[in-house]
Amino acid sequence: MPDFSPTEYAVPGFILLVIIEMIWARKHRPEAYEPRDTLTSLAFGLGSTVAGLLLGGMALFLFLLAYEYRVIDFGPEWWSIWWLWPVVFVLDDLAYYWIHRFGHRVRWFWASHVNHHSSQHYNLSTALRQTWTGAFTLGFAFKLPLVFLGVHPVMIAVAGGFNLIYQFWIHTEAIGKMPRWFEAVMNTPSHHRVHHATNPLYLDRNYAGVFIIWDKLFGTFQPEVDSERIRYGIVKQLGSFNLLWAVFHEWIGMLADIWKAPWRHKLAYLLREPGWTHDGSRETSDMIRERWQARQAQQPENQGQNRIADNNAIAPGEEAA
Incomplete structure (x- = not known):
């Protein structure tokens, strides 16, 4: 069984990209970064890591329990089945779409997910605004069907890690639009800017993690419109950089x-x-x-x-x- 956490290896890259974007923003968009807002985002990231260590075991326990009742058994060498990894990655991303959609459409889940939308700025540090209370909402249960199908929890964790890494780079205004073929299939900075907008045209759109095709398939896609200037955050803004208020409000x-x-x-x-x-x-x-x-x-x-x-x-x- 592989012992591999992709996000741990990605952290230095996250830090380097934030620094590069800060340098870019200083010349091109000085308003993109606000020191207190950025510090709050970093504190969110640290707190979510601690919360994951404390509460993540609950999800792992339930997944391992469900794995005992799997309908397909890929054997003890499941990790070496090369074609299973891309299939699981796509299915995990589909599960993420529905977790994310419920995170906006059911208040119980929104109370946790709102943390990620609470910044009025849109930059790579915003990606670090991860929830402290996600495990408490039991949203991870959306991935239980994969476990029952025989996907080992470790494989799901690795796929989810790469999904999270992908989503980091789309939290930026430094990139306009990607080539049309890429925009048609993949989630991009343009698509995700729409998701973080409070404009009525953009509300509750583009829930995708990696593949924007889910939004197009399920009727929640909205392209970024040049004439519609995006406003970020939540319109009734927090009015405070108090970390605990931001987390629990x-x-x-x-x-x-x-x-x-x-x-x-x-x-x-x-x-x-x-x-x-x-x-x-x-x-x-x-x-x-x-x-x-x-x-x-x-x-x-x-x-x-x-x-x-x-x-x-x-x-x-x-x-x-």
């Missing part, structure tokens, strides 16, 4: 909503989409997009190329001011 908000809600609606504040309320006092991303589209339809056609996002747009999971 949505958990606190969700629990407060559950506490105040009538009994028949309490569960919905966990399982419905972010922004949903039983009294309609806030908006979901679908509602925000529909309102924006209705407004655009009322504008004269000669203004179409100059349309910009509604300044009052709300990021998924955030409350109306």
Whole structure:
């Protein structure tokens, strides 16, 4: 059984690329980096590593338990079956797509995933804003079907590591668009900038990890539009660089909503989409997009190329001011 963690080997490369981007940004986009924001992102990365060490064993235990009930047995030399690695990588990326999609469409998962979207800046350090509470949401259960199919948990962990490494480089504004053939199949900085945007046109789009084809297949793809200037972060910004508030603010908000809600609606504040309320006092991303589209339809056609996002747009999971 191989003892290999690809992300451990990639860390020096991450650091080097951040430094290179900082040098580039100093000349071309000085606003791309904000020292306190970058320090917060680095603290997120360190904290997520510690959380993974403390809580990752729970996922490994469940995966190893499920592996005993696999329907296919690739034998003790499973790691040497060359064709199995690319197949697992693709299937793992498909599982990631659904984990990520649920992370935006179910508030229980969004309370953890919102950490990654909390920066108003988009640079390589933003990629390090990983959750501390992901294991607590049990999102890893989306990969259990792979285990039951006979994929060893170590193979899943290695595939997931390479998936995470790939996603690092797409968190940048230093790269415009890649060649058309690449943009058609792979996730790119352009596609992922859309995902991090709070503009109504872009809300809840482009969940892909490595292959953008999943978004095209499942109807969640949105290309980056030159006339739509991207705004990053969450529209109701945190207003603070306090690390603990950044990590737990949505958990606190969700629990407060559950506490105040009538009994028949309490569960919905966990399982419905972010922004949903039983009294309609806030908006979901679908509602925000529909309102924006209705407004655009009322504008004269000669203004179409100059349309910009509604300044009052709300990021998924955030409350109306």
